Amino acid sequence: MIKSLLLIITLTVISTASIDFDINKISADANRTNKHIMIFFHKDYCGYCNKMEENIESNNISKIIKKEFLLLSINRDDDEIVTYQNFKGSNHKFAKALGIDFYPTLIFVDGNGRIVYxxxxxxEENQISNILKYITKKSYKNMTLEEFKDELLFDE
Structure with a gap:
């Protein structure tokens, strides 16, 4: 009886525990693995967020993300706690601290914890693909995305 009660309590605690995001630690992992962090900000009842999530999860895009990025999916309406540099607070407060008012939004962070794009x-899926290439090649350091896309077209 006591074992059953402990199991129920344990399962309840596990099921209600939220996932917290320590972007400082994740940045260290990104730096160690030479990847960027891709943060997908979305919210409940957002049709465009759902469509963009489908695009991110598409076979073509998900392969690139798995190989080149550490992906964080942050729902503004969930109760996780985010730690980033000197900030620690809820998903919603984190989005506000970054100036995010529109959803969906993608934020790219380098291995040093700096937001780079x-x-x-x-x-759309093809636009996301171009953005991922732009970030992966670190082209944000010396050209705009538009210049990068022009260069891609020229190279093809």
Whole structure:
């Protein structure tokens, strides 16, 4: 009886525990593995967020993400705690601290914890693919995304 009660209590605690995000620690992992962090900000009842999530989970895009990025999916309406540099607070407060008012939004963070690029609003699969290439090649250091896309077209 006591074992059953302990099991029920343990399962209840596990099922209600939220996932917290320590972007400082994740940045260290990104730095060690030479990857960027891709943070997907979304919210409940957002049709464009759902469509963009489908695009991110598509076979073509998910392969790139698994190979080149550490992906965090942050729902503004969930209760996780985010730690980033000197900030520690809820998902919603974190989004506000970054100035995010529109969803979906993608934020890219390098291995040093610096935000290197952001994408506000819905993007089609091919647009996401170009953005991922832009970030992976670290082209944000010396050209705009538009210049990068022009270069891609020229190279093809």
């Amino acid at each position: 952001d994408v506000i609003g819905y993007r």
